[in-house]
Amino acid sequence: MLNLNNIAKTYQTEKIETIALKNINLNINRGEFISIMGPSGCGKSTLLNIMGLLDEPSDGEVKVNGKSITSYHDKEMASLRNSKIGFIFQSFHLIQDLRVIDNVELPLLYRKISAKERRRLATAALERVGLKARTSHFPSQLSGGQQQRVAIARAIVGKPELLLADEPTGNLDSHMGNEIMQILESLHKDDKTTIVMVTHDDELAKRTERTIRVYDGQLIH
Numbered sequence: 001m002l003n004l005n006n007i008a009k010t011y012q013t014e015k016i017e018t019i020a021l022k023n024i025n026l027n028i029n030r031g032e033f034i035s036i037m038g039p040s041g042c043g044k045s046t047l048l049n050i051m052g053l054l055d056e057p058s059d060g061e062v063k064v065n066g067k068s069i070t071s072y073h074d075k076e077m078a079s080l081r082n083s084k085i086g087f088i089f090q091s092f093h094l095i096q097d098l099r100v101i102d103n104v105e106l107p108l109l110y111r112k113i114s115a116k117e118r119r120r121l122a123t124a125a126l127e128r129v130g131l132k133a134r135t136s137h138f139p140s141q142l143s144g145g146q147q148q149r150v151a152i153a154r155a156i157v158g159k160p161e162l163l164l165a166d167e168p169t170g171n172l173d174s175h176m177g178n179e180i181m182q183i184l185e186s187l188h189k190d191d192k193t194t195i196v197m198v199t200h201d202d203e204l205a206k207r208t209e210r211t212i213r214v215y216d217g218q219l220i221h
């Protein structure tokens with residue numbers, strides 16, 4: 001479903017050029033659960049952001065469902081991203097002033113969906129992550145693990161084909177981390193969601209189907 005062909009990414013700041021990625025060739029097949037591992041600064045988040053169409057490569061080609069998106073404009077890219085990709089971040093990225101249900105509804109605001117249907121879908125997504133009883137809470141009233149579950153509900157509410165998770169358990173203790181991993185495993189197994197997860201945790205990586213290792217901006221085979 002996603003092909004990265006010869007991807008490179010260079011960051012240019014005033015005097016320093018950082019090569020974050022080079023010679024990346026990677027195919028992600030529908031239904032896979034993949035982990036990405038590697039030392040700090042090796043390019044994992046950059047890779048995930050390129051997969052998620054949040055960032056553009058400096059070189060190479062990204063194909064989504066066999067179609068090159070190289071010539072896509074920002075608007076086309078945003079629309080593709082919004083319809084096909086869900087994100088989960090280490091630090092949850094919830095909006096503190098919005099109630100749980102409104103946080104989860106956010107990605108649907110960009111779609112032509114009635115308010116009633118938005119509420120129904122968001123409630124179902126919260127039920128899926130075991131948080132239906134917390135819809136009217138604010139994020140600060142929830143534990144870290146619960147906040148991450150809200151973030152997962154927000155990521156899956158639009159039924160994405162691809163779920164990208166950047167160290168989703170990085171801010172959680174091992175018990176809560178395990179709960180989050182179990183939800184991801186269930187989304188993969190029961191809902192056939194394709195998942196790519198960056199992690200520093202060997203034990204979590206072992207629970208995925210394939211581990212991609214990055215070192216100095218390159219894939220190690």
Ligand SMILES: Nc1ncnc2c1ncn2[C@@H]1O[C@H](COP(=O)(O)OP(=O)(O)OP(=O)(O)O)[C@@H](O)[C@H]1O
Pocket residue numbers: 011012013018019020038039040041042043044045046047
């Ligand atoms: N916006 C940016 N401008 C300049 N350099 C950047 C930028 N983003 C990332 N980099 C550099 O690119 C390299 C890869 O960064 P990246 O965040 O992808 O690594 P990472 O493997 O995710 O690290 P960590 O595990 O610490 O999160 C690093 O050397 C980083 O300093």
